[in-house]
Amino acid sequence: MISILAAPTNLGLRPPRATSVPGCAKAPEALREAGLHTRLLRDGAEDAGVVIAGRYVDDWVSGSGRVRNQDALVDHATRLAGRIGAVIDQGRAPLVLGGDCSVLVGAGVALARRGRYGLVHIDGHTDFRHPGNSHRCASVAGEDLAAAVGLHWKAVSDIEGLSPYFAPEDSVHVGCRDDDEELGEASEVLAGVVPASQWIADPAGALDVVRGTVAADGLDGYWLHVDIDVLDPAHMPAVDSPAPGGLDPRRLAALLGELAPGAVGADVCIFDPDLDPGGGYARLVAGTIADGLGGLGAREA
Structure with missing residues (x-):
């Protein structure tokens, strides 16, 4: 059964403006208000509480070799890893509600402590920026996949000497746009990359790529990472970096429904309630999560 674990962090994002902080840390409670918890708890899930992140301080300095909010981010990832591991030890499937995509680091540490796990990275961007291909490394929310497969600075990609949290050959990405800057490199390094256009054109063939990974x-299981910006902004504009050419909610729910039963756990990230004053997009996200991830871990159990 599912254990819902809130991880309200915004530490991996750049500030939207010089005088403000990203709003995605509000997402877990916005989704609760939108009815997600009520629906999942009715079906046997439990509320596993929250892992609070440290204060957001825009302390990044160009050329420093550090990411934004690095100390607080690593601390949060390590504590989140412990909580994820405890949920799995109870025989339950953690559903981590972010927050930004840096929560994938915590999930990676949790699973690398346990064995060899695969990763299905569902995101509107490859999030494959790293020091080897960019001088703009600063925000882990745009670099989480690179960190998860061991390509980032050791402070974020080698916590406890566990790099890579997911081996590149055990990792597959779904959902980037055709003009993604790191699409070519990610396609060479990972076991598979399925852009959103390919998923839309041939969902059965795309699913075969994911399942093959x-x-x-030798895998002990796999983790699902879901960035809501995989949805087309015509359906979901309330995200940090919307980009046209994404999936619709029905396709995303169908994809998650295929993969969730066999997954050990999942995280959902980047929805920003500050961009959703009426609450309608929160209800859309809540419904998509409940429809797609309601069977999370069922096959594992």
Whole structure:
């Protein structure tokens, strides 16, 4: 059964303006208000509480070799890893509600402590920026996949000497746009990359690519990372970096429904309630999560 674990962090994002902080840390409670918890708890889920992040301080300095909010981010990831591991030890499937995509680092540490796990990275961007391909490394929310497969600075990609949290050959990305800057490199490094356009054109073939990765011999299971910006902004504009050409909610729910039963757990990220004053997009996200991830871990159990 599902254990809902809130991880309200915004530490991995750049500030939207010089005088403000990102609003995605409000997402777990906005989704609760939108009815997500009520629906999942009715079906047997439990509320596993919250892992609070440290204060957001825009302390990044160009050329420093550090990411924004690095100390607080690593601290949060380490504590989140402990909570995720405790949920799995109870025989339950953690559903981590971010927050920004830096929560993938915590999930990676939790699973790397336990064994060899695969990763399905569902995101409107590859999030494959790293020091080897960019001088703009600063915000882990745009670099989480690179960190998860061991390509980032050690402070974020090698916590407890566990790098890579997910081996590149055990990792597959779904959902980037065709003009993604790191699409070519990610396609060379990872086991598979399925842009949103490919998923829309041939969902059965795309699903075969994903299943071929997560069914590899020797894996102890796999994790689902879901960035809501995989949705087209015509449906979901309340995200940090909307980009046209994404999935619709029905396609995303169908994809998650195929993968969730076999997953050990999942995280959902980047929805920003500050960009949703009426609450309608929160209800859309809540419904998509409940429809797509309601069976999370069912096959594992």
